[in-house]
Amino acid sequence: MHYPAPLISGSTIAVTAFSSGVATPLHPRLDLVLSDLALRGFKVLEGHCLREDKLHVSAPVERRVDELMRFLLDDQVDAIMAPWGGEIAMDLLPLLDWQALQPARPKWLMGFSDISTVLSAFSSKLGWATCHCTNLMQLSLAQTDALTADTFTHLQTSTGGTFTQRSAPFYELGYSNYAQDSEAVFNLAEPSRWQVLNDKAHHTGPVSFQGRLIGGCLDTHMLMFGSEYFDPQALLERHPDDKLIFYFENAEQSPTAYYRALQSLKLRGAFDHAAGILIGRNAVTDNAGKAFDGDTAVKMALGDLSVPVITGVDVSHVAPNMVLINGALAEVSRDDEQWTLVQHLR
Incomplete structure (x- = not known):
């Protein structure tokens, strides 16, 4: 890189x-x-x-x-x-x-x-x-x-250097209105928790995986995958000894569209060389708690993967956000309930 x-x-x-x-x-x-x-x-x-x-x-x-x-x-x-x-x-x-x-x-x-x-x-x-x-x-x-x-x-x-971030304890439910209050800050009041989606891939307890980061807003990336503008294979060719860590977050898609987007990526082989997948908090909450909501969409689409899929990650339209460097070599780990993301710029 x-x-x-x-x-x-x-x-x-x-x-x-x-x-x-x-x-x-x-x-x-x-x-x-x-x-x-x-x-x-x-x-x-x-x-x-x-x-x-x-x-x-x-x-x-x-x-x-x-x-x-x-x-x-x-x-x-x-x-x-x-x-x-x-x-x-x-x-x-x-x-x-x-x-x-x-x-x-x-x-x-x-x-x-x-x-x-x-x-x-x-x-x-x-x-x-x-x-x-x-x-x-x-x-x-x-x-x-x-x-x-x-x-x-x-x-x-x-x-060549390294930096470390840890999962946020709270997140913001909703958005600041800067037109009404130009000095507004986040209202981080909701307890935040990263979770392992597919326990058959990793039992509870310590979790650790490593790979090159790549991803972004699912709404556009599911459309660009396979084009020259979102080409994870190019990253693999630059770093043939590494796997990939994908990260995605849903901005506007309904639960069924969210499911189709993730399933489409899986069917097209996006995750064939993945070490793990990070899924950010879902910004669409209208269907929360219903039979088919955003959580259901992710479980149905990615629950059968053999690599760890982590949900509720601090990468989303729902603040706060981690700094994720596309192409950096990252290590994701859990010790008890604390998640750590280490990135190596090499």
């Missing part, structure tokens, strides 16, 4: 909304998190495709591609962040100049949701390590839970 340089004080972060932009009522929140980036010691480069949102995007696709390419090819830029996700970042992928990007210095691409669509493309096509993490609009300095507060700390890790 090609790991970008560590983010340190003085590093430049470019901000552009290559998926959904930020409408006017949310500009106070955007201004707050941009200011907080500067307070963290970063130089902030604000793009033009950012402060509007029409038809799910910040600007026409040509403008979004041009701005993203400009930042990607600028050696003064160390990281690129979008304010948050969206719906159709997929429209950028065939328009990016991948040949021009081949010799470019890798930058940290950061975020989750629809941002993960772009993260996987860069990891698959260029071998860049990319960062699935809390989105910029949630990364205020006032957010002090360990997973969120340490996001940039982990990105100070040098190539």
Whole structure:
């Protein structure tokens, strides 16, 4: 993998909304998190495709591609962040100049949701390590839970280095309304628990597995699997001695669509070289507790796998989120009820 340089004080972060932009009522929140980036010691480069949102995007696709390419090819830029996700970042992928990007210095691409669509493309096509993490609009300095507060700390890790995260004790049920309260923080009040789905694969007690991380929002990744933009096989070819750890989270799919998405990946051989699978908290709760809900979808689709499938993981539209580096060699382990994720940038 090609790991970008560590983010340190003085590093430049470019901000552009290559998926959904930020409408006017949310500009106070955007201004707050941009200011907080500067307070963290970063130089902030604000793009033009950012402060509007029409038809799910910040600007026409040509403008979004041009701005993203400009930042990607600028050696003064160390990281690129979008304010948050969206719906159709997929429209950028065939328009990016991948040949021009081949010799470019890798930058940290950061975020989750629809941002993960772009993260996987860069990891698959260029071998860049990319960062699935809390989105910029949630990364205020006032957010002090360990997973969120340490996001940039982990990105100070040098190539060859290691960082460790532990499962969060609580999660947020619902979403903050930044239009009403631009200074809102997470309400982490619900007890969080990672669980082993398939006990026949691993009995209760210590659990441990290792592999290269790859994944993102299931809503887009189940559609991209098998294309050049989400190609786990490319990661295996770069690291033939390792297996893969997939991570997925459901953003908007109904329980039956959720089931079909996971079953489709399984039928297409996605998990043939998996060491384990991490499933984030389900963001769709309308059917919770019904006969066919999100938990049922995961059990029916993945319950027969022989590798550990862990549910309730801190990777989701339901905060908080771990920092997961696509391509990093990860170790997942459980001792009693405490889960630990160690990532090696090598």
